[in-house]
Amino acid sequence: MIFGCIVEGLVGLLCIVLGVLLWKKQMISLLHDYHHKHVKQKDIPAYTKQIGIGLILVGAGILITGVLNLFYSPYWWIPMAVGFASGLTVMYIAQKKYNGSVMG
Secondary structure, X not given: OHHHHHHHHHHHHHHHHHHXXXXXXXXHHHOOHHHHOOOOHHHHHHHHHXXXXXXXXXXXXXXXXXXXXXXXXXXOHHHHHHHHHHXXXXXXXXXXXXXXXXXX
């Protein structure tokens, strides 16, 4: 049980760190080429900010889930669902707006 919580915590932290790198450092190279091949140079700061924030939301949901699982909470799924739904929504909107399509 504790191993699972540690893994969830590490995955959540990894997502948060990658999200911060995308947002603050504009490291668009962390994304696969087809995710950003149609993003205009002038839109890269806004695009990486939104994708980074979305990834941070997903990571926060995973991290909070890991912490709740330490206490055997029956509500562990709530932060996971909210984090994924909100994070993926933000990323989807950014893909549609700046890349022209969701699938590349």
